[in-house]
Amino acid sequence: MLSTLSVILPTAIIVVAGYVAGKRVLDATGIKALSDLVFMLFLPCLLFRSLASARFGGSDATLLAVYFGVTVVWFFVVALFTRSRPNASTPGAIVLGLGAVFSNTVQLGIPIQKLAFGEAGLKLHLSIIAIHSLILLTTATVWLEITNARQSTDGKSVAQNILHVVKTSVIHPVILPILAGLLWSYAQFPLPAWVDQPLGFLASAAGPIMLVLMGAQLSTMRLTDHWQQGLSLTVAKNVIHPLLIFAGAWAFGLSPLAIAVAVTCAALPMGANVFLFSQRYRVNENVVTAAMALSSLAALATLSIALAVLPKP
Numbered sequence: 001m002l003s004t005l006s007v008i009l010p011t012a013i014i015v016v017a018g019y020v021a022g023k024r025v026l027d028a029t030g031i032k033a034l035s036d037l038v039f040m041l042f043l044p045c046l047l048f049r050s051l052a053s054a055r056f057g058g059s060d061a062t063l064l065a066v067y068f069g070v071t072v073v074w075f076f077v078v079a080l081f082t083r084s085r086p087n088a089s090t091p092g093a094i095v096l097g098l099g100a101v102f103s104n105t106v107q108l109g110i111p112i113q114k115l116a117f118g119e120a121g122l123k124l125h126l127s128i129i130a131i132h133s134l135i136l137l138t139t140a141t142v143w144l145e146i147t148n149a150r151q152s153t154d155g156k157s158v159a160q161n162i163l164h165v166v167k168t169s170v171i172h173p174v175i176l177p178i179l180a181g182l183l184w185s186y187a188q189f190p191l192p193a194w195v196d197q198p199l200g201f202l203a204s205a206a207g208p209i210m211l212v213l214m215g216a217q218l219s220t221m222r223l224t225d226h227w228q229q230g231l232s233l234t235v236a237k238n239v240i241h242p243l244l245i246f247a248g249a250w251a252f253g254l255s256p257l258a259i260a261v262a263v264t265c266a267a268l269p270m271g272a273n274v275f276l277f278s279q280r281y282r283v284n285e286n287v288v289t290a291a292m293a294l295s296s297l298a299a300l301a302t303l304s305i306a307l308a309v310l311p312k313p
Contacts, residue, residue, distance in 0.1 A: 018215020051181025230290030
């Protein structure tokens, strides 16, 4: 519990700083402008740099297949169930589906996995990180863009709509840097220092600024108005997701270390990219903000329980 708290506490401090900024400095226009800046500049740098320097050889293919197979199925289950409810929109359902599966794998995941399972566990966790955004953000983005195209056909033909979806899905501040990073990694080009250094500076700003934005959004809302939906999403993310991952990993006979790493990754709190998506598409911002706050608090218990119950490799 103490080791988990020591990792989550700095995150909470940054969120509180964002809350103060939202009360004193940032209005709704400022929050939106800062969110757009992160989405258009800092996040693309983070995604490209992470994937460009990733090496996919030697990773545990079965672990990745099980983790993302279960995760993508749960994403669609949550999104489609949410969409079936009265007055629910498809974009809002997609964002909540993403919230049920997208973990804070970097800022919290890396130190927790290293503390719990050493270098061997960290290596497996990094293999998950390498394609985490690629699979989950790409799936959510393409579905969102298809939905938006359907809702604003403007008399276009089917071919024009398909072309529009392809264009908006590829030339996108999330998908384009992912594709560029994958191509760079496949070609095994090194990143020159004069490129890597500014990319690193910009990439390192993405996480803290997203946490500041979350705190600023919290300052504009009443948490009690959204705690029920936030709690439901937290249960889907912090409890059901890791249980499903455990069941899948056990069924496929993964090693104790792989099971422990996969379940711990799923038990991490919701990643800030979910909040950024809700801001970008202007759907369920307050629900996601409430869920992120509750998810981070709940992670103190769920992570501690997972680390205590999981067999030590």
